[in-house]
Amino acid sequence: MGNIILGVIIFFGLIIFLSSFFTVKQQTSVIVERFGKFHSIRHAGLQLKLPLIDRIAGRVNLKIQQLDVIIETKTKENVFVKMKVSVQFKVIQEKVYDAFYKLEFPHDQITSYVFDVVRAEVPKLKLDDVFERKDDIAVAVKRELNEAMSGYGYDIINTLITDIDPDPQVKHAMNRINAADREKSAAEYEAEAQRIRIVAKAKAEAESKRLQGQGIADQRREIARGLVESVDVLNKVGINSQEASALIVVTQHYDTLQAIGSDTNSNLILLPNSPQAGSDMLNNMVASFTASNQVGESIKNGNRKCEEDKRKNTPLLPPAESPDDKTE
Structure with missing residues (x-):
C-alpha cells in the first residue's frame, strides 16, 4: 500500500515538474500571470514558470x-460602391502588454476606423475620382489607423484598396459610355482615313487629267505639224491648200473605216459610212473653205472702210505758233 502511494506521489510530482517548463515559438510572445495578475512577458525559447502559481494567460502573435x-x-x-480595404498590421514587440490588455477585439477596432475614414473620404469624390485617387484614400486610412492604434501597441504597416466594385447598373452604364467613346474615336479615324483616300484619289485624277490633256495637246500639235508638212509637200506638186486639206480629210476618213473593220470585236458604227460619204464630206469642206474666205474678205473690206471714214471725219488742228511770232 505504501509503495502505491509513493508511486502516485512521484507521478504527480513528475507531472508538476514538467508543467513548469514551456516553449515559446518564434515571433510569438507569451503573457504569464501569477495569481491572476500580470507577471511577465516571455519570448521565443524554453521558459520556466512556477507550477500551480503562474499560468499562461495568452499568446500574442508578432507576425x-x-x-x-x-x-x-x-x-x-450618389453612386453606391463596394470597396475592399486590406490592412496589414502587427503588434509592436515593446508594447505586447498594451496589445494584450487594452483591446479585447483588435480586428473590430481596426474595422471601425476603416469604415469611419472611407465613409468620410469617398462621399467627397465622384466615381471616376475614386478610381483615380484610391491611393490617397489608402494613405488617409493608414494615417488615421496609425494615430488610433499606436496607443494600443499596434503598428499599421500598410493599407491597400484592392477592389472597387460599383453597382452593376452603373458598371453597365460605364461600359456603354466607354464603348460609345471608342466607337466615336473609331468613326473619327475612319472618316479621316476616308478623307485622305478621297483627297489622294482626287489628286491622282487631277494629275491624270492634266497629263491626259497635255498628251492630247501634244498629239494635236504633232498632228498639226504633220498636216502642215503634208500640205507643203502637196503644194510643191501643184495642189493648193484647200484641195490638200480635203484630200487629207478623205484619207483619214477611209483610214478610220479600215481600222474599224480590222477589229472583229468592235461594236462601233461610224455614220455616215456610205461610199458617197467621202464625196459629200469633200464638197462640204470645199464649200466651207469658200464661205470662210468670203467672210474673211468682207470683214477686211469693212475694217478698211471704217478706217477711211475715221480719217475723213478727223478735223485738222491749226499749226502751232512759233516763239518768233510771239516776239514780234
Whole structure:
C-alpha cells in the first residue's frame, strides 16, 4: 500500500515538474500571470514558470497580419460602391502588454476606423475620382489607423484598396459610355482615313487629267505639224491648200473605216459610212473653205472702210505758233 502511494506521489510530482517548463515559438510572445495578475512577458525559447502559481494567460502573435474589410458607401453623385480595404498590421514587440490588455477585439477596432475614414473620404469624390485617387484614400486610412492604434501597441504597416466594385447598373452604364467613346474615336479615324483616300484619289485624277490633256495637246500639235508638212509637200506638186486639206480629210476618213473593220470585236458604227460619204464630206469642206474666205474678205473690206471714214471725219488742228511770232 505504501509503495502505491509513493508511486502516485512521484507521478504527480513528475507531472508538476514538467508543467513548469514551456516553449515559446518564434515571433510569438507569451503573457504569464501569477495569481491572476500580470507577471511577465516571455519570448521565443524554453521558459520556466512556477507550477500551480503562474499560468499562461495568452499568446500574442508578432507576425504581420492582414485584415480585409469590405465597405459599402456612396460617392458624390450618389453612386453606391463596394470597396475592399486590406490592412496589414502587427503588434509592436515593446508594447505586447498594451496589445494584450487594452483591446479585447483588435480586428473590430481596426474595422471601425476603416469604415469611419472611407465613409468620410469617398462621399467627397465622384466615381471616376475614386478610381483615380484610391491611393490617397489608402494613405488617409493608414494615417488615421496609425494615430488610433499606436496607443494600443499596434503598428499599421500598410493599407491597400484592392477592389472597387460599383453597382452593376452603373458598371453597365460605364461600359456603354466607354464603348460609345471608342466607337466615336473609331468613326473619327475612319472618316479621316476616308478623307485622305478621297483627297489622294482626287489628286491622282487631277494629275491624270492634266497629263491626259497635255498628251492630247501634244498629239494635236504633232498632228498639226504633220498636216502642215503634208500640205507643203502637196503644194510643191501643184495642189493648193484647200484641195490638200480635203484630200487629207478623205484619207483619214477611209483610214478610220479600215481600222474599224480590222477589229472583229468592235461594236462601233461610224455614220455616215456610205461610199458617197467621202464625196459629200469633200464638197462640204470645199464649200466651207469658200464661205470662210468670203467672210474673211468682207470683214477686211469693212475694217478698211471704217478706217477711211475715221480719217475723213478727223478735223485738222491749226499749226502751232512759233516763239518768233510771239516776239514780234
